[in-house]
Amino acid sequence: MIRKSGRILTAVLTGVLAISLVGCGSQNQSQGQSSTSGTQQADQAVTLTGAGSTFVQPLLLQQVAEYQKSHSNVTINYQGGGSGFGIQHLSDSTIDFGATDAFMTDDQLSKAQGGKVLQLPVALGAVTLSYNVPGIPEHIKISPENLANIYFGKITNWNDPALTKDNPDVKFPDLAIIPIHRSEGSGTTSIFTHYLSAISPDWNTKVGSGTSVDWPNPSGKALGAKGNPGVAGAVKSTSGAIGYIELAYALQNKIPYAYMLNKDGKWVLPSLEGASADAASFQIPDDMRVNIVNGPGAAAYPISGFSWALVYQNQTDKAKGTALVNFLNWALHDGQKLAPTLSYVPLPDNLVARETAMLKTVTSGGQPFLK
The missing domain is CATH 3.40.190.10 (Periplasmic binding protein-like II)
Structure with a gap:
């Protein structure tokens, strides 16, 4: 049975998500995940801007709201706009992260101004x-x-x-x-x-x-x-x-x-x-790019898909990079507990482990944020 969310999200889903989040002033270590290096000082404010998928927006909203309960001084502004909107603005380096339900193609990746883009599944629905x-x-x-x-x-x-x-x-x-x-x-x-x-x-x-x-x-x-x-x-x-x-x-x-x-x-x-x-029923490749429609199996619902977070592997702003990696690391671990409440599938542990390894390749000045 599907568990329905008790929250009414319609108003926020049509506009910009702007929620103050707890920063990464102290090291945030979720259960079973790596600690984060290069964290902010407690008095340092950081603002992250994201855009893209409306598919994942309900889950992202809830994850942000939960994250803010134990963190301060990071603000995340997220505008829906659609996956194409997120891909375009990430490619132009006018946002800090994108979200899309259609993975970036080779051609799109080649046009990304900030270098190599990592595509991390953050939701399945x-x-x-x-x-x-x-x-x-x-x-x-x-x-x-x-x-x-x-x-x-x-x-x-x-x-x-x-x-x-x-x-x-x-x-x-x-x-x-x-x-x-x-x-x-x-x-x-x-x-x-x-x-x-x-x-x-x-x-x-x-x-x-x-x-x-x-x-x-x-x-x-x-x-x-x-x-x-x-x-x-x-x-x-x-x-x-x-x-x-x-x-x-x-x-x-x-x-x-x-x-x-x-x-x-x-x-x-x-x-x-x-x-x-x-x-x-699908093998997920190393770059995480896969369409999962119409898979075999008596229980399979045939119109399903992932939503990916889009981040540059090289972060030019160390403070923003630290805040972004910390939040994504939390979202992939503790944040998955919120998925079923909004009718998304929690990501499987083996996939989360692979994505955590990908996050460890995100660096600033050659230094990784996660160890």
């Missing part, structure tokens, strides 16, 4: 197909073929026979389908379109996958919205709408979402267990 159709159940079934045809614009009404075939006990209304998609470069879009490309050769050939695609819109009814909060809001306020959003947003906004037919032919709802089962 599921993408729902959420809808607003009066009079139907909270969870209907949408097959891969039908989903692709909805976004192709070939299935245009909720009472289409293809949908009723999978839901024989549901009386669908005569209501136009309004497909909602992201309007900006989005890692959630990358997860969703990689899934569509995996299950539909036509989609793979004609539309493809990525943070931005040329969305089919033959009926002229498809709509774009910014961020996971924007898509959630558009679905909730538009009769007949369907859209893809991270599970936390569906739960927090009480938006119905669909069963999906996985690779093993099982109907599954998005869940922590389903996302974990999907990820378990």
